[in-house]
Amino acid sequence: MTAVLVVNSGSSSFKYQLIEMDTETTLASGLVERIGELMGTSSHTVLETPITQATETVTVERELPIADHTAGFAVMLEAFRTHGPSLEAHAPVAVGHRVVHGGARFHEPTVITESVERDIDELSALAPLHNPGALQGITAAIAAFSAVPHVAIFDTAFHQTLPPEAFTYAINADLAERFRVRRYGFHGTSHGFVSRAGADFLGQPVDALNQIVLHLGNGGSVCAVRAGQSVETSMGMTPLEGLVMGTRSGDIDPGVLFHLHRRAGLDIDDLDQLLNRGSGLLGLTGHGDLRDVITAADSGDGPSQLAIDVYVHRLKGYVGSYYAQLGQVDVISFTAGVGENSALVRARALEGLEALGIRIDPERNEAKSRVARRISADDSAVTVLVIPTNEELEIARQTLATVL
Template sequence: MSVVLVVNSGSSSFKYQLLDMDHEQVLASGLVERIGEATGRARHTVTAAGMGADGTDAAPTVLDATYTRELPIPDHTAGFAVMLEAFAENGPSLTERPPVAVGHRVVHGGARFFAPTLITPLVEINIDELSVLAPLHNPANLAGIVAARRAFPDVPHVAVFDTAFHQTLPPAAYTYAIDAELAAAHRIRRYGFHGTSHKFVSEAVAAFLDRPLAELKQIVFHLGNGASVTAIDGGRSVETSMGLTPLEGLVMGTRSGDIDPAVLVQLARRAHLSIDDLDDLLNKRSGLLGLAGVSDMRDLLERAERGDAAATLAFDVYVHRLRAYAGSYLAQLGGVDVISFTAGVGENSPAVRAGALATLGFAGVELDPERNETRGPGIRIISTDASAVTVLVVPTDEEVEIARQTLEVAQS
């Protein structure tokens, strides 16, 4: 059995999954949070597969079991010790099912990392140096790597970068039109994010349609609290909405997305906002939250249905931006074969999907209203049989994608 542990580390928490990659099944998952606070919290869930299910497609007869603990967790190293105790006490046994490798999500790989990478001391130094491009993410990712390598010293650790999939962007797509020397000196360019999800979804689409990935022109909308859209030509990212940071592009839960840079100048001059104030405004107090006071699309739609004008406007702004990017990427690709929606909003909001595609009939996009409203597991088609463009809902699985790439590196 090829078992891989996947770790996604934040500054005060980390998530993990233990996966049986022979069947791509989750054996266990968990969350260690409130690291560094007076009382930390750990949650560990053992799935039916982890309890000894036979790995077939039959519905499991054993329900998942979840265990929680509250105790001081001073740092990530202590957090991994808590995680190991959870495995030892509740299963599955890491002695019987030891991980052959540990995969780590790392947000920013800059222009240095364009593929999953075996972690060495030099790679750790590079991840640390790239923290200037992702100060909220890379240091936290690195803290998880250091702690995990202490907990699992005898297996390979692999970094999988959110930005790597977008290293195929052409210069015309990743270059900002500012002073070239200044941009080069400070590594200012578009990098793109959510690459692990976009890669997973685009490959899942090709498999589902039983068509060669190299022949497909795709637009993938990853719509969650953070949101991005990518144009994918033959499996290669050729344009994406996020830029130097995950702030650029679509309207998001609390992030503004695209904005005239002069707005920041005006706010600094007239409202006397500092650099930190502007950073907080654009990342934490904008998007749906800034427009309507709620960041969750479900809450927004409930308010809009009750006639809330601010919520209605926020939804319209959100959808307007989706259409703008869809039209742009249709032009960049020269047409499209498949449009996919994934992540929390993309997978669960028929209203968002319908709004995003409402004006694309000219391009051969024809949504089936009944299919769009029908929920179900797995990949499903929501376009009509006559639609020239196939529209899909595709559940993303970034952990499986990280595990796949980790295993490939570990076995090479």
């Protein structure tokens, strides 16, 4: 058996999965959070599989002080020892790490060395909320699993195929080069996984298809994929650009920031907080979760109804734009929490696009399922799919391919 441990680490938490790669079965998963606070928490789930010989899914939760990521990994290892599966019987051959920002430097999975760690640290200037936490997780994981290779999988890597006209901002070229100002894109692991899964669903090679992938969660992005390569994406230098999200504004006139600075007295930190954590659905309604917004809208709440209108208006605009960029679209796929579960968003995002050959079957769209499925009508020229994303499996696949 060949197992890979996948780690997704933030500044005060990390998630993990142990995946048996011969069958691509998740053996266990967990979450360690509130690291560095007075009291931390951990949960460890052993999944029911013939491989683990578990007879039922078991989740064990704990509350205890967790001083740092190293202490968090000790908690994780204890959970494996106490509740299984055994890391001796399912010893990982490698550890795969999600790293949000690889800049223009990393365009493929990369075995982590001291030099790579320095590069990830240096790129923290582009992702101050993400890369430092990933680096803390990498340091702790290398200490806990020192005998196996560790591989960094970058969210930005899939978008390194963007052409210059797509990644270049129209600002002073010397300034942009000096401070690495360009579009990088994010959610690349998900966009890559879903575009390949969509091709597999249709039984066609990925390089024969033009696709639009809509990754819609608390954060959201759209990607135009031509022949398996990203050619346009909605997030930019940071994950703030693009769609309306749970707490992020998405696209906004930069002049708004100058206006709020001059007239409202907001400084740089205030504006950062506003656009990243106090805007989007939260700013419009007081609710950062789309499910709560829909519930309020159904009850007649005007701001919530407007927020949904704004949300789908922006989404539909990107679909139309990327259709134009691709010239022809074969597949549109919805994925992530909202994309996989909200029939309302899927229907409204594509309504009125029949002239582009896009037609959703209402009954298929409303049907609930956890597996990949077609929701377009039989006479739709564009196939519309719902594809559950699996970023952890994609990280494990890329990790294993890198170390073999």
